[in-house]
Amino acid sequence: xxxxxxxxxxxxxxxxxxxxxxxxxxxxxxxxxxxxxxxxxxxxxxxxxxxxxxxxxxxxxxxxxxxxxxxxxxxxxxxxxxxxxxxxxxxxxxxxxxxxxxxxxxxxxxxxxxxxxxxxxxxxxxxxxxxxxxxxxxxxxxxxxxxxxxxxxxxxxxxxxxxxxxxxxxxxxxxxxxxxxxxxxxxxxxxxxxxxxxxxxxxxxxxxxxxxxxxxxxxxxxxxxxxxxxxxxxxxxxxxxxxxxxxxxxxxxxxxx
Numbered sequence: 001x002x003x004x005x006x007x008x009x010x011x012x013x014x015x016x017x018x019x020x021x022x023x024x025x026x027x028x029x030x031x032x033x034x035x036x037x038x039x040x041x042x043x044x045x046x047x048x049x050x051x052x053x054x055x056x057x058x059x060x061x062x063x064x065x066x067x068x069x070x071x072x073x074x075x076x077x078x079x080x081x082x083x084x085x086x087x088x089x090x091x092x093x094x095x096x097x098x099x100x101x102x103x104x105x106x107x108x109x110x111x112x113x114x115x116x117x118x119x120x121x122x123x124x125x126x127x128x129x130x131x132x133x134x135x136x137x138x139x140x141x142x143x144x145x146x147x148x149x150x151x152x153x154x155x156x157x158x159x160x161x162x163x164x165x166x167x168x169x170x171x172x173x174x175x176x177x178x179x180x181x182x183x184x185x186x187x188x189x190x191x192x193x194x195x196x197x198x199x200x201x202x203x204x205x206x207x208x209x210x211x212x213x214x215x216x217x218x219x220x221x222x223x224x225x226x227x228x229x230x231x232x233x234x235x236x237x238x239x240x241x242x243x244x245x246x247x248x249x250x251x252x253x254x255x256x257x
Contacts, residue, residue, distance in 0.1 A: 001020075001030075001256070001257050002020070002254055002255070002256050002257075003018060003020045003022075003034065003254065003255050003257055004020045004252060004253070004254050005017060005018045005019060005020070005034070005038075005045075005253055005254075005255070006078055006249060006250060006251070006252055006253075007038075007040045007042075007249075007250035007253060008071075008074035008075075008077075008078070008247065008248070008249050008250070009074075009224075009247070009249075009250075010070035010071070010073050010074045010112075010197070010245070010246070010248075011070060011194070011195040011197075011225040011226065011227050011245040011246050011247075012194030012195045012222070012223065012225040013043055013044070013070040013071075013193055013194050013195040013196065013197070013224060014040055014041060014042050014043050014044075014194065014224075015042060015043065015044050015045070015046060015068075015070065015071050015074055016035075016038060016040070016042045016044075016045045016046070017046050017048055017078055018034070018045060018046065018047045018048060019252065021047075022047055024061070027045075027047055027061065027063055028063055028064060028186045028187045030045070030257065031044075031045035031063030031064075031187055032063075032187050032189065033257045034255065034257070035189065037255065037257065038255055043191045043193050043194065044062065044063060044068060044071065044191070044193075045062075045063040046060045046061065046062050046063070046068070046071045046075060047060070047061045047062075047063070048060055048075070048078075049061070049093075052079065053079055053083055057091060057092065057093045057100055058075070058079045058092050058093065059092070059093045059094070060072065060075040060092060060093070060094045060095070061094070061095045062094070062095045062096065063184065063186065064167060064184035064186030064187050065095045065096060065139070065166050065186060066095065066096045066139045066166045066167035066184055066186075067094060067095060067096025067097050067117065067138050067139035067140055067167075067198060068096070068197060068198065069101075069114050069116050069197025069198050069200070069201065069243050070195060070196070071094070071197075072092060072094050072097075072101050072103060072114045072197070073103055073112040073113070073114050073244060073247055074112075074247050074249065075092055075094070076090055076092050076103035076112055076114070077105065077107075077112050077247045077249055078249055079092065080105055081249065087105060088104065089102060089103060089104050089105060090102075090103060090105070091103070095139065096138050096139020096166060096167075097117050098117070099117070101114055101115060101116070101117075102114070102115040103115070104242070104244070110246055110247060110248065111244055111245060111246055111247065112244055112247045113228075113242050113243065113244030114197065114242070114244060115240065115241070115242050116197070116198070116201045116241045116243050117137060118239070118240075118241055119135050119136060119137050119201070119202060119205045119238070120136040120137060120138065121135075121136045122134070122136070122206070122209075123136060123163075125143070125158075125161045125162060127143075127157055127158050128154075128157060132144065132145065132158060133206060134162055134163075135202035135203075135205060136165075137202060139165075139166050139167060140166065140167040140169060140182075140198050141163070141167075141168050141169070142168075142169040142171055142180075142198065142202035142203075143158045143162060143168070143169065143170045143171065144171050144173060144202070144203060144206060145158070145170060145171060145172050145173060146174075147173070147174065148172050148173070148174075149172065149174070150179040150181065150192070151172070152181065152190070154170075155170040155181045155190075158170050159183055164185070165185070166184070166185055166186070167182060167183065167184045167185065168182070168183045169182045169183075169196060169198070169202070170182075171196070171199050171202070171203060176219065176220055176221055177220070177221045178196075178199065178200070178220040178222050179192070179222065179223060180192070180193045180195070180196035180199040180222065181193070182199075192223070193222075193223075193224075194222065194223045194224025194225070195222040195223070195227050195245070196222065196227075197227065197243050200218075200220055200222075200227040200228075200229050200243050201241050201243050203218070203229075204218040204220075204229035204231050204241065205231060205238055205241060208231040208238060209233075209238065210236075211233055213234050213235065213236075214232070214233060215230055215231070215232045215233075216230070216231050216232075216233065217229070217230050218230075218231070225245060225246060226245060227243060227244070227245045228243070229241060229242065229243045230243075
């Protein structure tokens with residue numbers, strides 16, 4: 001099978017945007033092969049919907065049906081490039097999100113910012129004698145591990161204590177540095193991501209939840225680059241969250257699987 005794809009680099013979170021139409025039941029297996037064999041070293045794979053560039057609401061499905069803010073940003077940039085219209089914003093549909101995702105495009109600076117789904121809630125679990133906050137989101141949950149060095153062994157213990165979800169992240173936080181490890185159930189993959197958009201939102205939301213009304217800005221240094229988040233609080237609740245940073249798009253490539 002010959003697969004056409006676009007390599008994308010949203011803040012270091014290397015993503016394959018697959019142009020070849022793949023049946024939903026085959027996407028997990030195709031994604032696993034692409035991650036193993038494509039020379040770019042992709043951390044995740046998304047599948048672009050048919051005629052997406054022409055659609056009123058372009059569609060992207062992630063490899064495990066999860067939500068990914070970085071992929072959403074990269075996909076919006078690709079749609080804009082295909083249309084050649086130089087749009088400043090557009091809305092897309094993406095797996096794991098119940099509503100369309102609005103993306104602000106800043107082509108002059110090579111950046112894009114996605115209005116992210118607001119976390120659904122917060123749960124605390126007990127792991128090795130410590131309380132671990134778990135932020136619930138559409139399509140993915142994130143466990144926050146402040147003052148912890150990255151450890152796959154510790155992450156495995158955390159995953160076993162977390163409720164089932166399409167994707168589960170463990171965020172190792174040291175001051176303003178955040179290192180994300182993400183498990184996707186459908187593909188069975190565990191990836192140290194270079195940056196994580198939903199993880200950035202989860203951490204920013206957690207930090208902002210008790211702050212005064214108004215907009216609060218956060219920036220986290222992640223292995224592949226810096227991601228920013230802006231959380232708008234109103235009457236003690238987050239009403240809007242925007243996440244973004246740099247996006248680089250490559251040209252179309254092919255691989256034989």
